[in-house]
Amino acid sequence: MKKIINDVASVEEQMIQGLVKAAPDMLRKLEYGTIVVRAQRKQGQVALVSGGGSGHEPAHAGYVGKGMLDCAVAGTVFTSPTPDQVLEGIKAVATDQGVLCVVKNYTGDIMNFEMAVEMAADEGIKAEYVVVNDDVAVKDSLYTTGRRGVAGTILVHKIAGAKAEEGADLKAVKEVAEKVIANVRTMGMAIAPCTVPAAGKPGFELAEDEMEIGIGIHGEPGTHREKLASADTIAKMLVDHILADIDYKGQEIVLIVNGMGATPLMELYIVNNFVHDYLTKQGITIYDTMVGNYMTSIEMAGFSLTLLRLDDEMKSLYDAKAHTLAWKK
Missing domain, CATH: 3.40.50.10440 (Dihydroxyacetone kinase; domain 1)
Structure with missing residues (x-):
């Protein structure tokens, strides 16, 4: 470790x-x-x-x-x-x-x-x-x-x-x-696990050509693992799961592309590039986008996608000023 x-x-x-x-x-x-x-x-x-x-x-x-x-x-x-x-x-x-x-x-x-x-x-x-x-x-x-x-x-x-x-x-x-x-839904994935300091070893193991789908934020495995795919393929899989759970069509949303701790911004922006286009084609309007590390799993490599369906009240409160270390809007 x-x-x-x-x-x-x-x-x-x-x-x-x-x-x-x-x-x-x-x-x-x-x-x-x-x-x-x-x-x-x-x-x-x-x-x-x-x-x-x-x-x-x-x-x-x-x-x-x-x-x-x-x-x-x-x-x-x-x-x-x-x-x-x-x-x-x-x-x-x-x-x-x-x-x-x-x-x-x-x-x-x-x-x-x-x-x-x-x-x-x-x-x-x-x-x-x-x-x-x-x-x-x-x-x-x-x-x-x-x-x-x-x-x-x-x-x-x-x-x-x-x-x-x-x-x-x-x-x-x-x-x-x-x-x-x-009105908020999330799904994540990982290509490498994290190591809890007190445990001294990763929470699970992945081969070089594997990814874990449906991970949580405590280093736990997800729902299943499969062969590593392209960024667009992974992002579509996660978005489709979210859209199957709640109807966002015709709605304004906030989108979070959240890194799990060890994922470069380069890769998060590649994911965001696809997700923006894909959601737009679904008739979903992206009111605002957040890309970065917001809720991580130590040094897990992977990302999650979060969609929040807005109404006028939530939009106004989302836009209200805030001053914290991690909220940079």
Whole structure:
């Protein structure tokens, strides 16, 4: 295993410390755990909390800032943060308007965030949560009951965060988050696995001429593997799966071409070139495109495609200003 680290046991702590030092005017780290919050605590508006295992950078701490998250709680690599950690994050940002937790659909994440929300209620904090399940590849996996939450989570952060920034109440912020979840879909693939530092070996193996279709973001295998194909062929396969799940024809969408950590921008732009043309031929209007690393799987080589069907409200909230390390729109 080759990693540019100091010690396996200190990876998450040192990563979070370095991230906060990159934007000290925007972020601060809590004393307890690997928890990042806004440098200036928000008042009088709903606060947003998200998180999960480390290894998905820039998610989730990269989306803490004005117009998006108030707090990101990081567990160890690919491992949910504990309920106590999540509770500390909630308490650090809670306002009189309440807290909305954005949770990806993984069994550990749901169990621990749900428990933290209940503990917060015991302390008089109004908190609720939504579950993101945008991955069309699998209905169930080793990590979930139902579909996994993947890169579409970023768009929930953005749009719900903008709604909260407007001063909407907790009910309205939760409703718009659920609307994004209902309209966003993702599917991914990989040509090389990643290695969790504590494990010291790849999560699965691929031959030089193989690719894995339907991967998640925790280094887990996908639905199946097949011979490596051209970028256009791979992209069409993923898009067709997404379009079979939800009708985007005649709609405006946001498109995310998301790298999994080790895929060059050159290759992501080649994928984007095909996807733009292919969706246009399907009668789908691309309102905006994001190409880059938004929710990764350490150094996995591959990509995912995310489509969000917009309405006027979501479009306006998507366009609202945000200021975080990783959101560059």
